[in-house]
Amino acid sequence: MTTDVFVIAQAEAIRAGDRRALARAITLIESTRPDHRAKAELLMTELLPYAGNSIRVGISGVPGVGKSTFIETFGLEIIGNNHKVAVLAVDPSSPKTGGSILGDKTRMEELSKNRSAFIRPSPSSGTLGGVARRTREAMLITEAAGFDVVIVETVGVGQSETAVAELVDMFILLIVPGGGDELQGIKKGIVELADLIVVNKADGDLFAAAERAKRDYGAALHLLRAANKDWAPRVTTCSSLQKSGIGEIWQIVELFHNAVQTSGRFSKRRQKQAKAWMWDEVNETVASALRSDQNIADILPTLENQVQNGQIAPARAARKILMEFGVLKDIET
Amino acid sequence: MTTDVFVIAQAEAIRAGDRRALARAITLIESTRPDHRAKAELLMTELLPYAGNSIRVGISGVPGVGKSTFIETFGLEIIGNNHKVAVLAVDPSSPKTGGSILGDKTRMEELSKNRSAFIRPSPSSGTLGGVARRTREAMLITEAAGFDVVIVETVGVGQSETAVAELVDMFILLIVPGGGDELQGIKKGIVELADLIVVNKADGDLFAAAERAKRDYGAALHLLRAANKDWAPRVTTCSSLQKSGIGEIWQIVELFHNAVQTSGRFSKRRQKQAKAWMWDEVNETVASALRSDQNIADILPTLENQVQNGQIAPARAARKILMEFGVLKDIET
Numbered sequence: 068m069t070t071d072v073f074v075i076a077q078a079e080a081i082r083a084g085d086r087r088a089l090a091r092a093i094t095l096i097e098s099t100r101p102d103h104r105a106k107a108e109l110l111m112t113e114l115l116p117y118a119g120n121s122i123r124v125g126i127s128g129v130p131g132v133g134k135s136t137f138i139e140t141f142g143l144e145i146i147g148n149n150h151k152v153a154v155l156a157v158d159p160s161s162p163k164t165g166g167s168i169l170g171d172k173t174r175m176e177e178l179s180k181n182r183s184a185f186i187r188p189s190p191s192s193g194t195l196g197g198v199a200r201r202t203r204e205a206m207l208i209t210e211a212a213g214f215d216v217v218i219v220e221t222v223g224v225g226q227s228e229t230a231v232a233e234l235v236d237m238f239i240l241l242i243v244p245g246g247g248d249e250l251q252g253i254k255k256g257i258v259e260l261a262d263l264i265v266v267n268k269a270d271g272d273l274f275a276a277a278e279r280a281k282r283d284y285g286a287a288l289h290l291l292r293a294a295n296k297d298w299a300p301r302v303t304t305c306s307s308l309q310k311s312g313i314g315e316i317w318q319i320v321e322l323f324h325n326a327v328q329t330s331g332r333f334s335k336r337r338q339k340q341a342k343a344w345m346w347d348e349v350n351e352t353v354a355s356a357l358r359s360d361q362n363i364a365d366i367l368p369t370l371e372n373q374v375q376n377g378q379i380a381p382a383r384a385a386r387k388i389l390m391e392f393g394v395l396k397d398i399e400t
Numbered sequence: 401m402t403t404d405v406f407v408i409a410q411a412e413a414i415r416a417g418d419r420r421a422l423a424r425a426i427t428l429i430e431s432t433r434p435d436h437r438a439k440a441e442l443l444m445t446e447l448l449p450y451a452g453n454s455i456r457v458g459i460s461g462v463p464g465v466g467k468s469t470f471i472e473t474f475g476l477e478i479i480g481n482n483h484k485v486a487v488l489a490v491d492p493s494s495p496k497t498g499g500s501i502l503g504d505k506t507r508m509e510e511l512s513k514n515r516s517a518f519i520r521p522s523p524s525s526g527t528l529g530g531v532a533r534r535t536r537e538a539m540l541i542t543e544a545a546g547f548d549v550v551i552v553e554t555v556g557v558g559q560s561e562t563a564v565a566e567l568v569d570m571f572i573l574l575i576v577p578g579g580g581d582e583l584q585g586i587k588k589g590i591v592e593l594a595d596l597i598v599v600n601k602a603d604g605d606l607f608a609a610a611e612r613a614k615r616d617y618g619a620a621l622h623l624l625r626a627a628n629k630d631w632a633p634r635v636t637t638c639s640s641l642q643k644s645g646i647g648e649i650w651q652i653v654e655l656f657h658n659a660v661q662t663s664g665r666f667s668k669r670r671q672k673q674a675k676a677w678m679w680d681e682v683n684e685t686v687a688s689a690l691r692s693d694q695n696i697a698d699i700l701p702t703l704e705n706q707v708q709n710g711q712i713a714p715a716r717a718a719r720k721i722l723m724e725f726g727v728l729k730d731i732e733t
Contacts, residue, residue: 104715111713119710204715259592287620338708345707348718353686374678375671377452380444382437382537385681 071109078113081212086185089212093187096204099355111204118207119337121215122324125231127257128241130222133267135174136307137241138220142175144313146183150216153185153209154178157202157221157231185209199230200351203344206234232260233340236333237323239263239316242284244276258287262300263319269304269312277304297330298323362391404442411446414545419518422545426520429537432688444537451540452670454548455657458564460590461574463555466600468507469640470574471553475511477646483549486518486542487511490535490554490564518542532563533684536677539567565593566673569666570656572596572649575617577609591620595633596652602637602645610637630663631656695724 080088096107128134138154145152154175178184187205206217219235221227232238240261258264264284269277284302301319305312327333357363370387373379413421429440461467471487478485487508511517520538539550552568554560565571573594591597597617602610617635634652638645660666690696703720706712 108713108715108719112716115710115713200715341707341710341714342704345704345714345717345721348715349690349721350683350687352718352722354683357682371675371678374674377448377674380441380448381674381678382441382533382681383445384678385685386441388678388682389685 071106074106074109074113078110078211081114081208082117084213089185089208090187092208093201093205096208097201107204111207114208114211117211119210121206121210121217122237122320123206123217123219123235124320125219125221125228125235125238126241127221127228127231127238128267132241132243133307134220134222134241137265137267137305138218139175139178140307140310140313141316142178142184142218143181144317145216146181148317151183151185151214152178152216152218153187153206153212153214154218154220155187155202155205155209157198157219157227185212185214198227199234200344200348202231202234228257228260233343236327236336237262237320239265239320241265241267242280243268244273244280258284261288262298262323263316264288264300264302265316266302266304267307270306270309280304295332297326297332357388357392360392363388366391404439407439407442407446411443411544414447414541415450417546422518422541423520425541426534426538429541430534440537444540447541447544450544452543454539454543454550455570455653456539456550456552456568457653458552458554458561458568458571459574460554460561460564460571461600465574465576466640467553467555467574470598470600470638471551472508472511473640473643473646474649475508475517475551476514477650478549479514479516481650484516484518484547485511485549485551486520486539486545486547487551487553488520488535488538488542490531490552490560518545518547531560532567533677533681535564535567561590561593566676569660569669570595570653572598572653574598574600575613576601577606577613591617594621595631595656596649597621597633597635598649599635599637600640603639603642613637628665630659630665690721690725693725696721699724 077088077092081092092110095103095110098104098107126134126138128137142152142154175186179186187209202219206219209217217235219231221231228238228240238260240257240263242264244266266277266280266284281302281304288300288302303312303315303319305316307313324333327336366387370379370384374381374384410421410425414425425443428436428443431437431440459467459471461470475485475487508519512519520542535552539552542550550568552564554564561571561573571593573590573596575597577599599610599613599617614635614637621633621635636645636648636652638649640646657666660669699720703712703717707714707717
């Protein structure tokens with residue numbers, strides 16, 4: 068691998084706090100063009116030694132939970148504690164509206180104007196693997212640029228929460244009071260991914276309902292929580308509008324951070340994530356090679372149809388695909 | 401693909417109810433030898449038209465929950481309702497003790513002697529993908545052999561429950577009364593995978609605790625359940641020893657089966673599973689090719705170490721692996 072003077076210059080600009088260089092770098096890693104991927108890889112190699120010094124916080128919640136208002140308020144609270152915060156979005160759920168969440172920066176008007184904040188809308192959607200890859204690299208780039216708190220926002224639909232929870236150090240689930248119907252939006256397992264559940268909109272008419280939701284989820288977490296000795300998932304309430312409970316949330320994040328660093332889970336988790344990331348890269352690269360193979364594209368619709376209708380054994384269909392890909396030969400008997 | 405008279409004969413023997421042929425077929429699909437895989441694929445193609453006519457029930461529970469005693473009792477109840485039941489085991493969690501669960505058939509003495517039952521211990525462990533593949537094929541083979549209820553047992557550790565839940569039509573989680581510590585064994589998301597939670601050991605001293613667990617989980621499910629209009633997850637109690645509540649569980653399984661067939665979710669799910677299965681086959685085949693590549697094996701320990709310690713970017717490490725695999729070239733700049 069030959070080094071690239073332009074890449075080195077770009078890496079230095081990013082580390083020096085050049086926001087345009089930072090934005091360009093993230094645009095680069097969002098590209099799937101092979102030459103861009105190659106450049107991105109060189110850039111990541113340059114920045115890697117300066118990345119990682121942050122707490123990575125995933126925040127998920129169904130539409131209507133007030134995510135952007137919360138992140139605006141929470142982000143400003145974090146900055147008030149002398150940190151620099153980067154906000155990234157993961158939204159693989161809607162190929163059409165890819166980039167929808169955070170796309171409208173005016174949703175976070177004050178935060179987006181703050182020099183200690185960097186907000187990046189969701190890239191146009193791809194596979195979850197592709198989106199996860201871009202998010203991971205964006206985390207490293209913003210860390211190398213000096214942002215020591217990285218918030219990864221994801222909309223509470225699809226499989227994105229699980230993917231995001233695996234990318235970050237701490238996962239926060241944002242919910243609204245009221246229970247019943249509103250909560251139906253929360254899907255399998257998401258609650259148990261949460262290190263912290265925040266009941267938003269704990270104000271006005273919803274205040275009592277928010278306290279009730281806090282109690283209910285506290286009980287559910289107690290019953291269902293995973294057995295981590297260093298941290299028991301918590302539930303807290305806040306009002307993004309009245310800016311109440313926000314400081315407490317940042318304190319909880321710091322408590323969590325200290326707890327998992329002391330127990331060693333923080334670094335163990337980061338190491339595990341890096342290894343998983345490498346294999347995801349391998350799988351994603353192979354998968355995209357399969358997807359972009361024209362011979363496979365030609366036979367796929369028929370094959371998938373036959374498999375769904377039980378006309379061909381899945382293993383046989385898989386062999387046909389890999390034969391087209393040149394990985395397998397046909398069966399000789 | 402040339403047909404194979406021996407394979408055709410074996411397929412006919414299986415459909416005719418020849419148990420030795422059935423056992424041999426499952427041994428065949430458990431083999432990873434390329435020539436065996438090829439034969440297995442031909443056999444699956446022969447049997448496919450006669451498979452699928454069953455309800456596939458996944459049963460999970462942590463060690464000590466009394467899974468085997470429950471399945472023995474439940475299996476005999478199913479047979480009593482004029483069905484033929486096959487019991488398969490998935491245990492990828494312990495490479496060492498692979499085949500541990502169900503390995504000792506005497507754990508299900510009566511059921512294993514019954515002509516209407518077929519019990520298959522867990523194959524020696526492999527990757528979860530490999531185990532899932534073998535289980536899927538074993539399901540189809542036993543169905544073609546006329547078993548119209550297929551129970552897939554998995555031990556409540558590792559990721560196997562999620563994998564099993566995706567293989568079957570209905571997922572039953574077996575728990576023990578008492579809450580607190582015992583429940584810590586239940587991991588993230590598993591409870592929400594369940595279409596039915598069975599509180600076992602509802603007898604003697606534990607009877608009251610079982611009723612309490614039923615209430616607690618009923619509340620938790622109500623709060624956290626996924627929004628399927630055709631079925632709301634249930635909680636029930638039983639005693640495998642006293643054989644109480646077992647008939648009710650089979651009735652619930654039949655209710656579930658009717659509900660999802662009427663709503664169309666049953667067939668939609670089967671179609672989705674078949675498609676996912678094909679892609680899993682593709683990924684698993686590529687993955688095993690990667691794993692068995694000696695060049696990769698040579699560089700892997702160093703690469704993984706460097707990735708974990710942040711000395712090389714995961715994307716760069718992935719490229720090195722795929723270069724060894726011949727899928728990628730090095731970066732030219």
